[in-house]
Amino acid sequence: MRVMIAGLVLFIGSGSVYAQESAGVMGQVKVVAGGNFGFVSDMLVGGNPVKGSPYSAEAVTETTQTLADGNRIAHKSTATLYRDSSGRERREQSLPAIGPFTAQGDALQIISISDPVAGVNYSLNSKERVAVKLPTLPFPPPGIGTKDKFDVMVNGPAMGVTTAGPVMIYKSVTSSERVAPKVEQLGWKLIEGLQAEGTRSTVTIPAGEVGNDRPIEIVDEQWRSPDLQMIILSKHSDPRMGETAYSLTNINRTEPSPALFQVPPDYTIQDKMPMDVKIERKVVR
Amino acid sequence: MSDESVQDLLRALAEADASAEAPLEIEVRLRNQFRSRKRQQVWRLAAMWAASAAAVIALFVVFAGRKPAVAPANPVVMSPPAVKVPQVAAPPISQTAIAPSRRPIAVRPRQRQEIVTDFFPLMDPAPPFERGQLLRVELPASAMQMVGLPVHEERLADRVQADVLLGEEGLPRAIRFVKYESK
Numbered sequence: 200m201r202v203m204i205a206g207l208v209l210f211i212g213s214g215s216v217y218a219q220e221s222a223g224v225m226g227q228v229k230v231v232a233g234g235n236f237g238f239v240s241d242m243l244v245g246g247n248p249v250k251g252s253p254y255s256a257e258a259v260t261e262t263t264q265t266l267a268d269g270n271r272i273a274h275k276s277t278a279t280l281y282r283d284s285s286g287r288e289r290r291e292q293s294l295p296a297i298g299p300f301t302a303q304g305d306a307l308q309i310i311s312i313s314d315p316v317a318g319v320n321y322s323l324n325s326k327e328r329v330a331v332k333l334p335t336l337p338f339p340p341p342g343i344g345t346k347d348k349f350d351v352m353v354n355g356p357a358m359g360v361t362t363a364g365p366v367m368i369y370k371s372v373t374s375s376e377r378v379a380p381k382v383e384q385l386g387w388k389l390i391e392g393l394q395a396e397g398t399r400s401t402v403t404i405p406a407g408e409v410g411n412d413r414p415i416e417i418v419d420e421q422w423r424s425p426d427l428q429m430i431i432l433s434k435h436s437d438p439r440m441g442e443t444a445y446s447l448t449n450i451n452r453t454e455p456s457p458a459l460f461q462v463p464p465d466y467t468i469q470d471k472m473p474m475d476v477k478i479e480r481k482v483v484r
Numbered sequence: 485m486s487d488e489s490v491q492d493l494l495r496a497l498a499e500a501d502a503s504a505e506a507p508l509e510i511e512v513r514l515r516n517q518f519r520s521r522k523r524q525q526v527w528r529l530a531a532m533w534a535a536s537a538a539a540v541i542a543l544f545v546v547f548a549g550r551k552p553a554v555a556p557a558n559p560v561v562m563s564p565p566a567v568k569v570p571q572v573a574a575p576p577i578s579q580t581a582i583a584p585s586r587r588p589i590a591v592r593p594r595q596r597q598e599i600v601t602d603f604f605p606l607m608d609p610a611p612p613f614e615r616g617q618l619l620r621v622e623l624p625a626s627a628m629q630m631v632g633l634p635v636h637e638e639r640l641a642d643r644v645q646a647d648v649l650l651g652e653e654g655l656p657r658a659i660r661f662v663k664y665e666s667k
Contacts, residue, residue, distance in 0.1 A: 237622035239645065245615030260654045276654060290617070297648055298606070298656050300623055311617065380609070402609045419611040433653055435611050445653035 236300035238307045240322040240331045248286030248315035249428045255281045256391075256450040258292075264441030272441075280447075287460040288313045312460055321462055330462040332470045388422060390432050391450045395422035415439065603649065603658040604631035616651045620662070628661055 258278040265271050278292035294307045310323040315335055322331040385397030397420065404415040415438055422432035431447040462468060626640040645662040 234624040234626065234641070237643070239620035239622060241617050241619045243615070244618050244649070245613065258652075278654075294619075297619070297621065297623075297650075300621075300627070309619075400612075417609055421611070430614060430652060433611070435653070435655065443653055443655055 234300055235303040236297055237303050238294065238309065240333065241309055241311055242320040242322060242333045242335070243288060243290060243311050243313040244335075249282065250286045251284055252427055253282055253284050253454045254427055254450055254452050255279070255455050256447045259446050259448060261444045262441060263444075281455040281459050283455055283457065283460055286315050289455075289459045312462070314460060321468075323462070323466065328463075328466050330466045330468045332468050385420070385422075390422055390424075391447060393424045393426055393431060393450065395424045395431055397422045597664070599663045600647070601633075601661045603647075603660045605658050606631075606656045610657050611651065611653075611655070613649075613651055613657060616649060616657070619648045619650060621646055621648060627659070631659060633661070 256279075258280055259275065260277075261273070261275045263271060263273045276293070276295070278290055281289040288311075290309075290311045292309050294309050295302050308325055310325065312321040312323070313335060314320070318335050320333040320335050322333065323329075324331070380400040380402045383399045383401075385399055388395055388397060399418065399420045401419075402417045404411065404417070406412060406414050409415075416436075417438075418434070418436045420434045421430050423429070424431045427450075429447075430445070431450070433445045435443045435445075622643045623646050624640060625635045625642045625644050627646060628644060629635045629640065645664075647660050647662065648656050649658040651657050
């Protein structure tokens with residue numbers, strides 16, 4: 200378990216999707232990190248479709264990791280988000296790294312379109328003018344709180360293949376197995392012209408649990424806009440990994456152009472939609 | 485003793501032994517041995533024929549039941565050959581000549597199926613997940629080692645496919661590994 204935790208820390212050790220080449224030794228196993236990653240496709244997941252609340256905004260993520268010698272590693276990334284009145288979404292972002300893995304060549308420009316009305320996702324490859332069509336996945340299941348532990352099993356959709364893939368299982372890991380998080384309501388705040396409600400949850404890893412001398416506190420602060428039905432400001436702080444700050448800026452409430460939610464006409468659509476998509480949900484409380 | 489006298493003696497001995505026969509017991513044993521050898525040869529021959537026949541039947545079954553090889557579901561785009569092959573005009577074929585002599589055989593394409601691992605959490609504890617992205621990427625196999633999966637030292641640089649679940653803020657929450665198999 201400790202080796203796995205070391206691996207996880209190495210994977211996201213620099214705080215976010217940005218990191219440097221690294222290697223480490225934990226116990227008797229040498230953990231090698233770093234290298235290149237190649238992008239295949241992507242899809243937007245999660246959240247119920249939000250209708251009647253269009254917007255466009257810039258999403259900024261900043262990560263900071265302070266090393267033991269006081270040295271700091273800081274990164275910043277941006278994404279452009281759009282949503283129209285019918286709940287269709289578009290996300291444009293560059294992806295220079297995932298954890299310790301850097302992109303092959305130039306930072307990737309990833310464009311994703313999610314159309315919950317049609318039940319499809321498009322992953323646009325602007326270099327090759329190809330749009331990969333994939334089914335949307337409701338995530339998490341309706342009626343399940345985000346702090347619950349749940350499994351989502353999807354029989355059928357397999358990204359990148361036309362046949363029915365076996366299973367997708369994501370187990371949301373909460374600290375409830377270890378110790379219940381301490382949740383504080385932070386009240387209301389005006390952020391970027393929107394009212395947002397704040398929540399802070401703190402998880403404490405007791406001393407000795409992962410070889411730590413003193414308790415470790417992991418703090419998550421989120422500010423959620425009921426109008427946009429999404430988080431517009433958040434901060435994640437874990438002494439093992441550093442801090443990640445996320446914020447929406449330049450929020451514009453006008454209806455984005457419908458063309459943004461369509462595949463450009465000069466793109467070739469690769470249909471990866473399996474014929475028999477079946478979604479099963481299993482709630483584990 | 486001269487050569488001639490030796491030959492005379494041997495001739496006399498041969499004449500004396502001409503009527504002599506082997507004992508009946510030895511003759512019976514010799515005949516039995518002969519018959520047993522003969523029987524073994526027959527069995528060996530029969531076994532050889534049976535084995536050959538079985539091999540022929542097995543080959544027939546394998547080739548008859550074999551699916552025709554087809555392109556994979558996601559064909560690899562190959563660049564055209566650098567050397568130009570001269571195109572030879574085919575002679576015209578009359579319609580009667582191409583009349584099908586057999587019923588067409590339905591070709592079932594060989595399908596690719598992906599085998600995936602469970603998702604391995606990358607954050608413990610993780611902030612609540614509301615929405616995000618599922619990225620299909622290629623990574624070095626060393627990524628498998630990071631979540632505790634065993635990878636041989638020599639295979640650490642091999643490329644593997646993985647799905648990485650990113651939160652809205654870009655934090656990698658979970659990873660699973662993917663392998664393709666032909667059905």
